[in-house]
Amino acid sequence: xxxxxxxxxxxxxxxxxxxxxxxxxxxxxxxxxxxxxxxxxxxxxxxxxxxxxxxxxxxxxxxxxxxxxxxxxxxxxxxxxxxxxxxxxxxxxxxxxxxxxxxxxxxxxxxxxxxxxxxxxxxxxxxxxxxxxxxxxxxxxxxxxxxxxxxxxxxxxxxxxxxxxxxxxxxxxxxxxxxxxxxxxxxxxxxxxxxxxxxxxxxxxxxxxxxxxxxxxxxxxxxxxxxxxxxxxxxx
Amino acid sequence: xxxxxxxxxxxxxxxxxxxxxxxxxxxxxxxxxxxxxxxxxxxxxxxxxxxxxxxxxxxxxxxxxxxxxxxxxxxxxxxxxxxxxxxxxxxxxxxxxxxxxxxxxxxxxxxxxxxxxxxxxxxxxxxxxxxxxxxxxxxxxxxxxxxxxxxxxxxxxxxxxxxxxxxxxxxxxxxxxxxxxxxxxxxxxxxxxxxxxxxxxxxxxxxxxxxxxxxxxxxxxxxxxxxxxxxxxxxxxxxxxxxxxxxxxxxxxxxxxxxxxxxxxxxxxxxxxxxxxxxxxxxxxxxxxxxxxxxxxxxxx
Numbered sequence: 450x451x452x453x454x455x456x457x458x459x460x461x462x463x464x465x466x467x468x469x470x471x472x473x474x475x476x477x478x479x480x481x482x483x484x485x486x487x488x489x490x491x492x493x494x495x496x497x498x499x500x501x502x503x504x505x506x507x508x509x510x511x512x513x514x515x516x517x518x519x520x521x522x523x524x525x526x527x528x529x530x531x532x533x534x535x536x537x538x539x540x541x542x543x544x545x546x547x548x549x550x551x552x553x554x555x556x557x558x559x560x561x562x563x564x565x566x567x568x569x570x571x572x573x574x575x576x577x578x579x580x581x582x583x584x585x586x587x588x589x590x591x592x593x594x595x596x597x598x599x600x601x602x603x604x605x606x607x608x609x610x611x612x613x614x615x616x617x618x619x620x621x622x623x624x625x626x627x628x629x630x631x632x633x634x635x636x637x638x639x640x641x642x643x644x645x646x647x648x649x650x651x652x653x654x655x656x657x658x659x660x661x662x663x664x665x666x667x668x669x670x671x672x673x674x675x676x677x678x679x680x681x682x683x684x685x
Numbered sequence: 686x687x688x689x690x691x692x693x694x695x696x697x698x699x700x701x702x703x704x705x706x707x708x709x710x711x712x713x714x715x716x717x718x719x720x721x722x723x724x725x726x727x728x729x730x731x732x733x734x735x736x737x738x739x740x741x742x743x744x745x746x747x748x749x750x751x752x753x754x755x756x757x758x759x760x761x762x763x764x765x766x767x768x769x770x771x772x773x774x775x776x777x778x779x780x781x782x783x784x785x786x787x788x789x790x791x792x793x794x795x796x797x798x799x800x801x802x803x804x805x806x807x808x809x810x811x812x813x814x815x816x817x818x819x820x821x822x823x824x825x826x827x828x829x830x831x832x833x834x835x836x837x838x839x840x841x842x843x844x845x846x847x848x849x850x851x852x853x854x855x856x857x858x859x860x861x862x863x864x865x866x867x868x869x870x871x872x873x874x875x876x877x878x879x880x881x882x883x884x885x886x887x888x889x890x891x892x893x894x895x896x897x898x899x900x901x902x903x904x905x906x907x908x909x910x911x912x913x914x915x916x917x918x919x920x921x922x923x924x925x926x927x928x929x930x931x932x933x934x935x936x937x938x939x940x941x942x943x944x945x946x947x948x949x950x951x952x953x954x955x956x957x958x959x960x961x962x963x964x965x966x967x968x969x970x971x972x973x974x975x976x977x978x979x980x981x982x983x984x985x986x
Binding site for chain 2: 499501521522524525526531533536537538539540541542546549550551553554596600
């Protein structure tokens with residue numbers, strides 16, 4: 450049984466349906482990309498997995514448990530974390546306070562985990578007392594990831610981690626994601642930066658109009674002519 | 686002139702106590718809590734009930750505290766009043782605001798509901814105690830003659846000291862406790878607080894407790910400094926909001942500074958204008974400052 454299993458999920462906002470009969474899975478330790486055009490429903494799928502939207506049909510299973518519509522404090526304890534695309538930091542809090550909020554559900558001493566995060570993101574150690582509103586876009590993204598990693602999750606959901614970053618920083622973010630994945634954390638990544646995302650991940654799903662259109666190992670999707678024409682910048 | 690400044694700081698510190706709670710509530714619940722002034726009134730009358738009516742009848746003695754017009758019994762009543770007012774605010778939240786939030790009512794609906802609560806609280810106080818001015822103590826206390834021709838009553842020194850203790854306590858709470866940090870996090874980004882696993886319902890409840898307790902203290906302190914009237918809190922509502930906006934909505938430090946500025950400006954204006962113009966002067970300052978800094982003194986990015 451896979452770590453995450455989304456089974457025949459329909460979801461959306463109120464009366465507006467966005468997702469139709471979505472089934473995807475993520476194995477333990479695996480990196481999986483969700484690609485597709487704007488409005489395909491990729492972010493909606495992440496929000497549905499994390500319980501911010503309740504599916505109108507179907508089930509979400511995580512680590513042998515039905516988590517459909519489960520509240521975030523419980524999901525966090527079970528080892529699922531989520532980094533939204535925008536507003537993913539607390540700007541008026543310091544870097545360290547942001548990380549502490551990531552560990553809110555822990556009642557024991559988490560200073561060791563804090564040290565590990567600073568070891569992993571050395572820049573954040575240097576700026577741990579600064580307010581996040583004073584940080585650059587790339588540093589904020591590091592804070593957002595570190596916050597989500599504070600509970601040492603089994604699976605990290607990331608919504609467009611490279612959006613709005615300078616090209617130089619995009620590769621830094623993907624390098625960090627590869628390291629996170631190599632440390633054993635499974636990733637489910639929504640990305641517009643399709644080529645980079647597929648290079649990082651083991652498998653990918655191509656979504657369009659609220660449905661999964663294609664699924665396969667990342668190298669196959671990278672070579673697939675149709676995917677290339679639609680999403681990889683039209684290389685002939 | 687120095688004396689007027691000191692009186693302004695006293696008035697300002699009372700405004701600040703109310704404004705800090707108001708700004709915390711706005712930061713976390715995103716609606717203008719119009720009943721905040723009447724929570725001040727409620728707190729003040731709870732102390733009147735306890736310290737002037739109930740406790741003396743039950744034979745609880747007042748332990749005189751130096752030159753103050755009141756003593757240990759009054760302090761006890763003040764603490765009880767803060768707790769009772771906090772419980773009232775929690776109860777109102779459970780019965781009214783929380784169901785409205787669950788229905789995703791707009792901020793304007795919540796604000797209007799709180800306006801209704803404001804009217805109810807004030808009317809109940811009118812019914813029980815009537816419209817006349819009431820006092821905690823009729824005892825006359827000689828004022829201290831301080832340097833620079835400042836005459837200050839011991840009670841007023843107590844007011845300043847008590848506000849200082851509350852504000853410092855609040856600062857330590859917000860900066861160094863887990864719950865305080867979660868409150869700031871929620872005011873910053875409620876959605877991310879929820880995503881991070883913060884129990885936002887619990888944080889909301891504690892914000893009510895804190896905001897209402899500070900409002901009650903402000904009401905009691907005003908009652909000590911001046912007198913009790915059923916509309917005392919209502920008349921504080923505009924200065925409270927002005928202090929919140931002046932300091933930057935959602936910023937407790939801003940509310941403190943905004944409250945002090947408003948208190949001083951209002952008090953100083955009485956040297957040149959009729960006291961009736963006090964609120965107008967406060968708003969003139971507010972408008973001028975907002976023209977320069979539209980997000981207030983400590984407004985976020």
